[in-house]
Amino acid sequence: MATPVKDRDARLNFRVRPDIKERIEKAARVAGKSVTDFAVAALVDTADEVLEHHYATELSNRDRDVFLALLNRHDKPNKLLKRAAKTHKRLIEK
Numbered sequence: 001m002a003t004p005v006k007d008r009d010a011r012l013n014f015r016v017r018p019d020i021k022e023r024i025e026k027a028a029r030v031a032g033k034s035v036t037d038f039a040v041a042a043l044v045d046t047a048d049e050v051l052e053h054h055y056a057t058e059l060s061n062r063d064r065d066v067f068l069a070l071l072n073r074h075d076k077p078n079k080l081l082k083r084a085a086k087t088h089k090r091l092i093e094k
Helices: 018-031 035-055 061-072 079-091
Strands: none
Touching: 018 035
């Protein structure tokens, strides 16, 4: 009978060349970490960087200036914005 895997025990399995494995083990020792902790930290850091870069919005100077100018405007809310605020309160702020 298979042992159920807990959420905290999710696994990644992959193979690397022996020279790469030795470098990773050496780096883990230098960092004072187990290979697992070292590898997980490196993978999480890299994943965060990739995701941050993927989801980041880069604006041109002109777009940045337009965006900041819009933030500084003091227009009164229109009907659509007021309706959106009411909907948000009803659905989200409960």
